[in-house]
Amino acid sequence: MQHFVGRNNELNELNAKYQSPNFEMIVIYGRRRVGKTALISEFIQNKPAIYYQGIESTGDMNLKNLSEKINDLKNDDFNTASYADFEKAFTEVQNIANHLEQKLVFVIDEYPFLARSEHSVSSILQYVIDHVYKKYNNVMLILCGSSMSFMERQVLGYKSPLYGRKTGQLKLEPFDLFESETMLPSVNKSDLLGYYGITGGIPQYLAYINPEISLRDNIRQMFFSPVAPLRDEPNVLMQEEMRNPATYNAILKTIANGSNHYNDIVQATDITSSSLTPYLKNLIDIGVIQKKQPLFNKNNRKAYYYIVDGLFRFWFKFVDGETDLIVRGQVDRLLDYIMSELPRFLGPVFEQASGDWLWRQNDLPIGIRTIGQWWGPNPAKKREEEIDIVAPDFTNNQAIIGECKWRAKDKIKPEMIDTLVERSFLVPKIKQSYLYFFAKEATPGFKAYAQKNNVTVIEYQHFFE
Missing domain, CATH: 1.10.10 (Arc Repressor Mutant, subunit A)
Known part of the structure; x- marks a missing residue:
């Protein structure tokens, strides 16, 4: 079985919200297979929780399944009937929370499926949040979904009944290298x-x-x-x-x-x-x-x-x-x-990984604001040129400028250093640049030539040191 790894920052944020004395509503979204459910499952371990995953079905079927999940936490073997409507089901969550010593986590995963099956559910949830959950402050509601357009427009968007209720949001991104x-x-x-x-x-x-x-x-x-x-x-x-x-x-x-x-x-x-x-x-x-x-x-x-x-x-x-x-x-x-x-x-993949390496460094010569690329005319040579990495500071006057080559070391030539130095003067606005050459591997001679030209060489193996 695959162990849960990564997402430490996200877990820390969720746990901080859980410890707050207030009602919390967290929206978690991201593309399918990115690990949203795994993150939530890890977070709710050892916490009282109701976890429900919406399905592509009718509103009645979703209400029936949600009712079962609520009754599971109540450990009520005799009450298996559905609640009369979603308002009563959501309110019962609060009744359960009031009998617990810890804050109750109420998760609705794949919320878009539920919301599409019952169009009034967001309005009902808004009412319960405003008139029930916020009154007692012992429920943490998590709405999760893979349909990013739905989550951004129908949950986070200003036209949504739920607009203004969320107290935090996490857009889960894929892992970096x-x-x-x-x-x-x-x-x-x-x-x-x-x-x-x-x-x-x-x-x-x-x-x-x-x-x-x-x-x-x-x-x-x-x-x-x-x-x-x-x-x-x-x-x-x-x-x-x-x-x-x-x-x-x-x-x-x-x-x-x-x-x-x-x-x-x-x-x-x-x-x-x-x-x-x-x-x-x-x-x-x-x-x-x-x-x-x-x-x-x-x-x-x-x-x-x-x-x-x-x-x-x-x-x-x-x-x-x-x-x-x-x-x-x-x-x-x-x-x-x-x-x-x-x-x-893998050339562009190595460029992305090189940028991710830069973001992780605390001893760069400047504080970088963003990382992008630049391409444009070289007037002297009358041709288009491209620079793999341009990472300006907050003034846009200084930047780290980098070249990335995913090639064997015998194909990394000193002329590439000359090209990097020459191209660094083409980027508009930048008055001072710090040059980096990212390589799969490099020969001692290449590294010596780079050092002579004030270019820092970062070999791929250094990413993991």
């Missing part, structure tokens, strides 16, 4: 970046990895066997989240193949320009893609769209369309191709 390591402490660190890259740091996907076998064999088992758990995962998620999954899949396939500017997507998918924007916004809202623009430049003509979810990026690059090979068990050559392309695929 370092949190992923806590789930896979025994794997080779080079393979770790691969596992992080193809799972996007989603805890449930990381749990599928067998540390006793190779990266290649794990990819086979996770994606390319007839019973592979992630063989069709993006399609499943799109069908759960979106009304027109085929259209979203076409957009994602287009972006994965390199047509990532707005007009390019329009031409490749035959979606009209006026219709494309809502599709892209929905994909951004659920955390699958990002709209990227160069730091200090808000010109939309410079923007492009990038699949930020690692699983989706890997799947649309290597898995989509390979059903015949999978069904026939003829995937060896495909795996050969994937393994040959994996270093290129």
Whole structure:
């Protein structure tokens, strides 16, 4: 059984709220499989709690199931009937809390399913919060959901009956590389970046990895066997989240193949320009893609769209369309191709991990405000240039500027230092820069040349020291 790891900050925040003398309403949301239920289950251990998970059914069925969960805590073997309505069920939670020595945690997981089955439930819950729970201050209510658009608009949004009631919110993000390591402490660190890259740091996907076998064999088992758990995962998620999954899949396939500017997507998918924007916004809202623009430049003509979810990026690059090979068990050559392309695929993943490493440092020469990228013209060479990492301070006058290379050390050349130094002068606003070169590995000669040019070299192995 997989042990609970990570999420220490989130657990500490929830426990702090639990210790408060007031009624608390916490909203927890994030994409599916990100670990929301695992976090809640860990939090409510050794606490009196009613945990209910909404289902896609009728309001009556949800009320019946909720009533059973309430009666379970009462240990009332004789009272198995449903409460007359949701107001009475929610109020009974308070009656139970009044007989306990500790604050009662009342969890409604997958709240969007419940709210869609009974449209008045948010208004009813608002009434009970205002007139019952706040009167006694011994209930901690947690509303949790995977439909991020619903949670942000129908629970947190100002038009929601529940607006203004929450006392805290947690948007659960995927693990970064370092949190992923806590789930896979025994794997080779080079393979770790691969596992992080193809799972996007989603805890449930990381749990599928067998540390006793190779990266290649794990990819086979996770994606390319007839019973592979992630063989069709993006399609499943799109069908759960979106009304027109085929259209979203076409957009994602287009972006994965390199047509990532707005007009390019329009031409490749035959979606009209006026219709494309809502599709892209929905994909951004659920955390699958990002709209990227160069730091200090808000010109939309410079923007492009990038699949930020690692699983989706890997799947649309290597898995989509390979059903015949999978069904026939003829995937060896495909795996050969994937393994040959994996270093290129992991380049952007290494950039993300390098940025995450920066965020974790307390001894940087400046305090960084944000981390982004920059691309734009090089007037001297009359061409476009790109910088992997630009991390400005709070004045935007100073920045850490970095280059990232996920390559073998014999392919890391001193000229790359010269290029980094030259490009550092292209970033607008920055008057003083601190240069970093992030490398999978580097030779002593390369590191000596970097030091001579005031460039700090951070090898991948140093991430874990």
